[in-house]
Amino acid sequence: MENHHEVLKTGGTRMKKKMGIVLLLGIILGGAGMIYYSTQSKMTMGQAIGKEEVAQKLCTLEGNVVRIEIKRDETTILEKEHQNWENPEHMDLTYDWQAVHEWLVAIRKIESKEAIYKVEDEAQYGIDDKSLIITLYDEMNRSQTFKVGKITEDKQLFYMTTDRMEGVYAVAYHDGQQLLRNPNTFVVGNLKIPELENIEQIKLTHNEEYTLSLKKLQDLGVDKWSLMDYYKGSHFIQTEVMEQLLETIKVMKIDSFAGAITEKEDYGLTKPQLILGLNQGWELSFGKTEGDLVYVRMNDQSVVYTMKKEALEQLTSYKPFDMISREVLELPLSGIKQIVLENPQGTYNLTLEYGEAGQVATEIVSQLDEIALNKEQTAELISTISSSIWIEAVLQNPEIEQKEERKAEITITCTLQNNQEEKIELIPYDINYYILRVDGVTEFAVNKDKVTKLFSTLSHMKKEKK
CATH class of the missing domain: 3.30.1490 (Dna Ligase; domain 1)
Known part of the structure; x- marks a missing residue:
């Protein structure tokens, strides 16, 4: 019986060892299978997202482009009429034909740098519903559409797709910028300002x-x-x-x-x-x-x-x-016939005399009362008179001053060659200003010091002559 039990023990031990070996082999084989499956899966994914360097033109539309649709937030449509590009929604816009032509030529020349095939999710390349979409149509109404995605991290390439080719393509940064050009920049804004x-x-x-x-x-x-x-x-x-x-x-x-x-x-x-x-x-x-x-x-x-x-x-x-000009009297020398200046101390009468009709202005002379003046002296005096009646400020309440009709301290009357007359009145306001009244209208104040110096000059001229 003891021997029988020994045999059973020995047999049981052997059975356990065999089962352990089988189990170990199963684990090893299972792990190998997982490794194989994982490797195969990765290889399959790698084949699905294949990438290769390839240079090929992406625009295959051969006919002349006669219609362009550019869509992002809004859609811009350009249609070719004869040699002009027009926007059917805004017919009053003028487009630069040459700029549009050069843009289309640039699109036709775009070549890929890389091609990425069997892409399941184009959004990872920035190509989705928010992408810029450009569709070109030729005269046979054949079309080609381009979608522009994002730029690479090194900012060297743009991703894009076209409906005529499978895959996502990487193009040079410059080419991507051409595609992204805002169509508004094609508009020629002519203000048509008159000469x-x-x-x-x-x-x-x-x-x-x-x-x-x-x-x-x-x-x-x-x-x-x-x-x-x-x-x-x-x-x-x-x-x-x-x-x-x-x-x-x-x-x-x-x-x-x-x-x-x-x-x-x-x-x-x-x-x-x-x-x-x-x-x-x-x-x-x-x-x-x-x-x-x-x-x-x-x-x-x-x-x-x-x-x-x-x-x-x-x-x-x-x-x-x-x-506005601050000179109240701003007149050409040849237009004046007479200027009469009056202040409390006296009256000064400047009369201009002209040569015969048709003669040049060098014949102009004048009389300041009994003082004879040549042309240069006359021009200088008139310039002094003009610059002395100088507007300095706008009256805050001209209506009040207008109603009061205060008496003028100084009066200057200018008569033109056509007998048109302008009357300037200066009414005391304060130590710095006179109120200016021109032909009965009051709204400005003039510099008092300049007027005082003018009459001092006139008085001095008369005294010198005496």
């Missing part, structure tokens, strides 16, 4: 609050710009100020096309900051600013452009009082 010599009227309307109306007038045969309707009377504008304003208008130009006015976006043009009007029918409205740009539109067009806001800043910098 400066043909501009007769300028209007600057500020926030719909007040308007500066400027008009070119003939004054004794000379073109002069005047500020109309802002003050009670018209006032000549300083020559240098007018030259600067015209130069600002001349160099204005469109930066780019921005979009169209909609119910959601008016670009600040429903209530513009400024409206510039030239002559009759030309108008440019300035809307809100963004960075160094301002939104503008021509007349009542729905399309909106951007412009450097420097033009807006310059146009809004013109203030009425800073624009």
